[in-house]
Amino acid sequence: MDEKSTKRAWIEDAENRKRAKSALATGAPTNFTSLAIVDLTEDDDNTRMAIVRPTPCYPGAPSSLYDVVGQYREPKDDDDDDLGDTQADTENIEFVASQAIMDMTQTQPFSQDMVCLRLKLHSLAERNLCRDSIEKFKQMGLYEIEFSLLSSVFTFGRDNFTTALVGKYERTSLDIVKLSKKHCVLECKEDATTKRTEVYITDTSTNGTKLNGERLVKGAPQVLRHDDKITLLSSQSGSVLLGYTVEDPHVIAANATVPASSSRNTKRHIQENVLGVLFSSPLVGRDALGGLHPIEELDLCREYDNLTQTLEEASKYAITKPDNSQGVIIMIYIKTRVVMLVPREIDLNVQFATSINFQTMMTLGCRALHFSGHGSPKCLYFEDQESAVHPMSTEELRRFHGGSSSPLRLVVVQACHSQYCATAFLACGIPHVIAVKVEERLEDQAAIVFTKNFYLGLGQGKSVAESFDIGRNSVATFPHLAHAAKVCKVYSAASKFQLLPEGNDHSEIIFPMIEMPLEDYQSQVPVTDRFPTIWSSKLPSVCQHFRHRETDQYYICAHFSMTNQSQRFVWIVGPAGVGKTQLSYSVARYLGARKYFPAGIKFVYVSKLADDDMATHNNNTISLGPRVFSAIKNRVQLWLSRAFDEQKSTSYFNGLLVLDGVDALLGREENDFMKWIETICTQYSSLRLIVTARKQVVSSVFQIHAGRMQHIHSFKPGQAVDLLRRLIGKQRSLQLSGLTKSPIWNIKNHPDPNINLSLVLEQHPALRQTQCLPQEIANLASQLIASPNVTMDDLVAKFGTNDNI
Ligand SMILES: Nc1ncnc2c1ncn2[C@@H]1O[C@H](COP(=O)(O)OP(=O)(O)OP(=O)(O)O)[C@@H](O)[C@H]1O
Numbered sequence: 119m120d121e122k123s124t125k126r127a128w129i130e131d132a133e134n135r136k137r138a139k140s141a142l143a144t145g146a147p148t149n150f151t152s153l154a155i156v157d158l159t160e161d162d163d164n165t166r167m168a169i170v171r172p173t174p175c176y177p178g179a180p181s182s183l184y185d186v187v188g189q190y191r192e193p194k195d196d197d198d199d200d201l202g203d204t205q206a207d208t209e210n211i212e213f214v215a216s217q218a219i220m221d222m223t224q225t226q227p228f229s230q231d232m233v234c235l236r237l238k239l240h241s242l243a244e245r246n247l248c249r250d251s252i253e254k255f256k257q258m259g260l261y262e263i264e265f266s267l268l269s270s271v272f273t274f275g276r277d278n279f280t281t282a283l284v285g286k287y288e289r290t291s292l293d294i295v296k297l298s299k300k301h302c303v304l305e306c307k308e309d310a311t312t313k314r315t316e317v318y319i320t321d322t323s324t325n326g327t328k329l330n331g332e333r334l335v336k337g338a339p340q341v342l343r344h345d346d347k348i349t350l351l352s353s354q355s356g357s358v359l360l361g362y363t364v365e366d367p368h369v370i371a372a373n374a375t376v377p378a379s380s381s382r383n384t385k386r387h388i389q390e391n392v393l394g395v396l397f398s399s400p401l402v403g404r405d406a407l408g409g410l411h412p413i414e415e416l417d418l419c420r421e422y423d424n425l426t427q428t429l430e431e432a433s434k435y436a437i438t439k440p441d442n443s444q445g446v447i448i449m450i451y452i453k454t455r456v457v458m459l460v461p462r463e464i465d466l467n468v469q470f471a472t473s474i475n476f477q478t479m480m481t482l483g484c485r486a487l488h489f490s491g492h493g494s495p496k497c498l499y500f501e502d503q504e505s506a507v508h509p510m511s512t513e514e515l516r517r518f519h520g521g522s523s524s525p526l527r528l529v530v531v532q533a534c535h536s537q538y539c540a541t542a543f544l545a546c547g548i549p550h551v552i553a554v555k556v557e558e559r560l561e562d563q564a565a566i567v568f569t570k571n572f573y574l575g576l577g578q579g580k581s582v583a584e585s586f587d588i589g590r591n592s593v594a595t596f597p598h599l600a601h602a603a604k605v606c607k608v609y610s611a612a613s614k615f616q617l618l619p620e621g622n623d624h625s626e627i628i629f630p631m632i633e634m635p636l637e638d639y640q641s642q643v644p645v646t647d648r649f650p651t652i653w654s655s656k657l658p659s660v661c662q663h664f665r666h667r668e669t670d671q672y673y674i675c676a677h678f679s680m681t682n683q684s685q686r687f688v689w690i691v692g693p694a695g696v697g698k699t700q701l702s703y704s705v706a707r708y709l710g711a712r713k714y715f716p717a718g719i720k721f722v723y724v725s726k727l728a729d730d731d732m733a734t735h736n737n738n739t740i741s742l743g744p745r746v747f748s749a750i751k752n753r754v755q756l757w758l759s760r761a762f763d764e765q766k767s768t769s770y771f772n773g774l775l776v777l778d779g780v781d782a783l784l785g786r787e788e789n790d791f792m793k794w795i796e797t798i799c800t801q802y803s804s805l806r807l808i809v810t811a812r813k814q815v816v817s818s819v820f821q822i823h824a825g826r827m828q829h830i831h832s833f834k835p836g837q838a839v840d841l842l843r844r845l846i847g848k849q850r851s852l853q854l855s856g857l858t859k860s861p862i863w864n865i866k867n868h869p870d871p872n873i874n875l876s877l878v879l880e881q882h883p884a885l886r887q888t889q890c891l892p893q894e895i896a897n898l899a900s901q902l903i904a905s906p907n908v909t910m911d912d913l914v915a916k917f918g919t920n921d922n923i
Contacts, residue, residue, distance in 0.1 A: 232661055234306060235317040235342055237263040237362040240349075246292065246359055250284040258282050263362075265306040265317045267900055268662075268845065272304045274350060279360065292351055292359050298323035301350060305339070317342045317364075328352065328361075367659075390525050391629070393464050394484035395425065397652075398471035398491030398500055401672040401708075403507035412668035413492060413499070413507070415708075419653040421490055421566065422468070426649045428570050429464050432577025436460040436639055437631075458639045459631035461577055466649050470712050471500040473508065473518075480518050486528040486576070486628050490565075493533030504676035505708065515542040528552075528582055528628050530572070532565055540618050550582045550626065551618045567596045568615060579631035583624035586617045652711050657719065660703045661896075663844040666837045667701050670830055674705050677826045678714065678772075678806050686799045686823040687807035691814045692830030695893025698810035701830060702776045705808065709774070717761045717773030717804060722750055725779025743787040750777070751794065762802050776808045784813050792817040799823045835880040838890040842879065845899035852879070852902075856909025859883050884910040 239261050244252065255261040260282050263272055276297040283289045301323040309316050318339035321327040327334050328349035334340055342348075344366035351360040399416045439457040467484055469475035471491060479487070492499040492507075498515070502508040528550040529543045540553030552572075571592035575585030593615070617624055674688050690698045706719050728746045732739065754775060761773045775798075783791045796819045799805060819825060833841065846852065854875060857863050860882040868874035879885055888894035901913060 232315075233264045233266050233367055233659075234315045235265045235344075236365045236367060237265075237304075237348070238365055240347065240358045240361040240363050242358040243360050243362075247283070247288065248285050251282060251288060254282045254284050263304075265304065266662075267306055267308070267315060268849075268896075268903060270306040270904075274301045274304075275299050276301065294351075296325045296351060297360075298325065302327040302334075302348075304342070319348065331356065388465075390485050391462055391465050392467050392482075392484040393429075394479045394487040395422070395466055395468040396471045396476060396479065396487065396489045396491075397422070397468065398489070398498070400492075400499055400501045400507040401505045401668045401675065403499070403509075410506075410669055410672070412666075412672075414665075415668065415704075416491065418490065419711075421569070422652055424566055424570055425488070425573060426466070428573045429466075429577050429649070432574050433461045433463060435578065436634075438636075439633060456636040458634050458636055459579065460634045460639055461579060461631055462629045463648065464577060464629055468650055468652055471498075471510075472502065473500060473510070473514075476500070477518055480524070480526075483525050485525050486530070487526060488530045488532065488569075489536075490532045493531070493536045493539060495535045495538055498531070498533055498536070498539045503679050505672055505679070506676070510539075512538050512542040515539055516545055518546075527626060532569065537616065537618075540616070544618060549622070550624050550628075552586060553616050553618060554614045555616055563596070564593050564614065567593050576628055579627055579629060581625045581627050583617065586615070586624065590615050653707065654710060657707050657710055658703045658721065660700050660707065663841060664697075664700055664704060665841055665844070666833055667697060667704065667830075670701055670828060671704055671708065673826070674701075674808070674828060675709055678709065684824050685826070686805065687795070687809065687825045688828050689815070689820075689825060690808060690810045690828045690830060691812070693832070693891065694812055695891045696830045696832060697892045698830055699778050700892075702778060702808045702810055706774060706776065715772050715774045715806070717771035718757070719774045719776070720754070720757045720761070721776045721778060722753060723778050724750060724782060728779075728782035743783055743785050746782050747787050747791060747794075750783075754798070758798065758802055758805070762804065772804045772806055773802075774806045774808065776810070778810050780809055780811045781813055784811060784815060788815060792819050795819055796822060832890040833892060833895070835885065835890060836876070838885055838888065838895055839876045839879045841892060841895050842885065842899055843876070845896060846902060849903045850906050852910070854878060856911055857882055859911045859914050879910075882910050882914075884913040887914070 239252075239255060247255070252261065258278065258281065260278055265272070274297075276294060276299050279292075279294055279297060280289065283292065283294065301321075303320045303322055304317055305320070306315065306317045308314070319327070319329065319334065319342055320339045321334040321336050323336070326336075328347075329340060329342075330347050331349070342364045344364060346364040347358065347361060348364065349358050349361040351358075353359055397416075397418045399418055400413055401415065402410045402412050404410060436458045439459050467479055467482065469479055471489065489498065494509075497509040497511045500508040500510045526548060529540070529548050530552040531540050531543070532554065533539070534554060536553040537555055540551040543551045568589040570589075572585050572589030575588040576582075580588070674690075677685050677688055690701060692698050702721075706715075706721075709715060710719055724746065727749055728742060731742060731745055731749075735742070735745075754777075757775070762771075780791070792815065795807065795809075799807065799819070799822075814827060814829075820827070832838075843852070852875060854863060857875075857878050860878045862881050863878050866874055866877045868877060884898065885895075888898055898913070902908065902910070
């Protein structure tokens with residue numbers, strides 16, 4: 119790549135990142151107002167809300183409104199010692215899991231970008247590798263490989279592994295030369311007859327590839343299933359030297375059910391070992407006129423994974439104490455006892471940043487506090503009870519404290535424009551505060567690299583100053599970021615991080631190592647799973663690049679979190695492929711992480727059950743409705759009694775039931791179905807319900823149980839282009855020369871070529887053919903990726919030019 123094209127690539131990359139933050143960047147004001155009483159019932163166009171008056175939200179705030187709006191009750195925790203209460207403690211998330219495993223693999227509808235299979239390095243193969251090689255495998259994407267229709271083909275070959283096996287000895291001991299240059303190919307595609315998304319493996323090697331111990335027929339594709347074992351190299355006795363295990367995320371999700379109280383964390387915590395983590399990702403901000411401004415949801419789950427992996431990694435390495443002066447005489451031998459310096463077991467207290475949670479965290483005490491969220495020069499964006507922004511000003515922040523005996527010594531404010539808030543913490547007497555410089559937006563990659571390296575240092579007993587330098591240097595030298603700064607001539611991302619007060623002594627060690635005799639250290643079993651689970655792996659993940667639904671999601675979350683417990687269900691309605699199912703996933707993940715549903719979450723894929731029923735009855739639709747209805751009733755009843763009756767939590771713990779794609783029940787059964795909804799809502803007062811359907815219904819149940827009809831519309835053209843470009847990513851480029859069918863392709867001449875391209879794309883008939891439905895946009899993206907030489911113009915010619923918008 120010449121310098122010019124590198125520069126273009128980086129500019130494009132920077133643009134992409136800018137677009138990723140578009141919700142904040144495009145005109146959303148930063149002076150959001152605080153809590154408001156909202157009349158959701160009168161707002162069906164989902165655009166504006168009534169605002170009453172801004173209210174401070176902190177314990178003791180002189181406001182009666184707080185009492186009205188803030189009656190939200192945290193789920194009762196009967197274990198007082200349980201600081202880091204885990205979501206897994208109480209969750210009970212299930213899929214409809216009665217079919218055979220084969221069927222279970224696809225109980226969810228598939229989309230282009232949904233991961234349908236994952237290959238994981240075989241445990242025996244992992245055992246053969248040194249730590250450096252494993253790290254290299256991870257870096258090269260060879261440790262875990264995910265397949266979706268968008269990233270469809272993967273080839274295993276000798277070259278991958280020659281680079282990945284760092285130890286020379288490993289290459290010979292594994293006999294890497296026995297691998298062919300192109301050993302086998304894996305491809306994800308839709309089966310023409312069953313319409314299932316499958317991953318096929320085809321052997322292309324000289325020495326053979328084995329599947330479950332059997333050698334594959336060369337050149338013949340074979341479907342992969344959950345738990346299959348792929349062997350690329352084996353020993354003479356047949357054991358796996360290099361190979362992979364196949365995982366189907368849906369099977370794992372379907373089979374993993376944790377009884378409500380099985381893993382209650384009973385550990386006692388010591389304040390000095392606690393790192394408090396405060397996450398904040400409000401969905402919208404409200405301006406002074408009550409206008410809503412969507413805010414892109416942060417990928418806090420990834421950030422949390424990054425943090426926990428780092429702390430776990432840091433805890434694994436002990437060092438020998440250099441000073442041996444503590445030698446003792448043991449029996450008749452004169453022997454120096456080896457003393458180890460062992461990292462402290464840092465405990466996490468993870469909360470979402472509401473004012474109540476923040477005060478609780480301060481009262482319980484922690485040694486360090488990490489805040490991650492959005493911010494403006496004047497405030498941090500906390501979350502209110504309805505998942506909107508609660509702006510936390512510097513003055514308000516100062517009011518939170520843990521009393522004179524608070525062990526808090528360090529605060530890391532990882533948010534844009536956080537310097538002012540950092541000063542609030544300094545004013546509270548916190549000696550070390552790390553912030554991002556005012557006016558600087560924090561690039562996600564920089565934050566991840568900094569967090570990882572900073573906490574690695576802190577976890578290894580290094581001082582604040584040392585850890586900060588390690589974190590900042592890693593950002594400065596991280597290839598991607600360093601290169602971006604060089605090419606785009608922006609100053610280094612590392613200079614955005616500040617350790618305050620500047621010039622003070624930051625040599626304090628926050629989590630000092632513990633001294634321990636070698637024998638005690640060796641007899642210790644490392645504690646795994648010690649961090650609370652916030653985002654359950656059992657919940658379905660939203661599709662890649664899930665976007666532009668923050669406001670819809672806000673309305674649903676706000677509906678459920680209103681203090682009025684009678685607001686029981688939301689009916690999500692919209693055309694096929696508009697994203698109803700994905701929205702329900704997103705709501706479940708958002709509220710699930712915030713412990714809104716301790717009684718559990720259950721998804722029932724009604725449309726899938728209807729399809730399966732049709733397939734078993736030779737597409738006979740007679741009695742389809744009653745059959746599906748009765749199957750659903752049985753399943754739901756089972757779950758309801760487990761979640762509510764057996765847990766004796768009918769009146770207290772909320773649970774969420776999602777009935778996805780209920781259109782098959784909206785024919786003759788509609789009345790019965792609505793009556794049944796009324797019955798279960800009456801019987802289980804803590805049940806919250808999301809129903810998705812293409813059809814809207816009119817029923818008195820909406821009045822009785824304060825149901826909300828949530829209309830989901832197609833994307834706006836600009837959003838459609840945004841999604842298309844994100845999905846295509848770097849996999850291929852879109853050139854103006856391939857967009858001549860856009861009516862403005864030679865008229866629009868925006869000085870920024872990137873914006874120009876988006877504007878031309880917005881008007882292009884191939885984009886308009888998608889009707890801006892996310893599913894159709896994903897299909898368009900996959901067609902473009904699959905055929906790099908096909909232009910958008912060619913796709914119009916293929917499907918005709920009818921303009922649907
Ligand atoms: N907000 C979004 N952002 C990005 N992609 C989306 C979004 N919503 C949906 N998609 C894409 O569209 C696909 C279909 O979405 P989904 O299954 O939720 O649609 P649906 O409205 O439930 O359709 P149906 O009525 O057919 O069940 C997703 O798999 C995803 O690829």
